[in-house]
Amino acid sequence: MATRSPEAIEAFCLSAQRHWSAQGGRRSQVRDVLARIIAAQELPFTAEQLLSEARRSDRGISQASVYRTLGSLVEAGLLNEFIGPGQLRCYNLVDTAHPGVSNIVCTDCRQVVPLQDDCLPLREGFLAKQLGFTPSKMSLRIEASCEELKRTGTCGRRKTTQG
Ligand SMILES: [Zn+2]
Structure with a gap:
């Protein structure tokens, strides 16, 4: 998979953490792992692709946390959600x-x-x-x-x- 620059990845993770702490959420390791993987994606991806990639670094990551994290990043304006091929829900990073x-x-x-x-x-x-x-x-x-x-x-x- 194509990868973005370390600076762009850092900036994305920081914005995500800022959004979560503004919402009063506690720091979650699962969310941080997911944010880092999402931040590196140059191409649109599905929740399933994210889940299988995330499980390579942490086998305990659940589908529910993937969906929750994706939803909150869309809400934060950091991710776009759209309908891709085969009516699959896809996500990509918001290009400011x-x-x-x-x-x-x-x-x-x-x-x-x-x-x-x-x-x-x-x-x-x-x-x-x-x-x-x-x-x-x-x-x-x-x-x-x-x-x-x-x-x-x-x-x-x-x-x-x-x-
Ligand atoms: Zn073609």
Whole structure:
């Protein structure tokens, strides 16, 4: 799996801990382990993928703590939640430089390709404002079939899939 820089990982873990202590939660080792793994993800992931990776460092981590942690990080604005291939719930890190969440979901290769979409908040945000709304969350999900697969019968993105 692709990995982010140590500084970016540190910054994410710190924000997560700040959110949890602001909520009056006690420091939990399980949550810290999960935050660190999540912070390293460069590509979108599912709760199941996170659970199996987390169990490699701590076999006692439960599915319930994975879901709880994911939920609270979405609430904290540190994670985006969206529907990926096969209607699976996926998560990826919020990119503070690019607040609009846009993903191409390839139904052939079952891959999610994030788009750096700066136009979404500008364009759709502007439209929402004109209608009298202040948008708080925006996402765009493009469901697509794969051109490369259609043309060549294989797809570079597909080969790198795990599961
Ligand atoms: Zn493809």
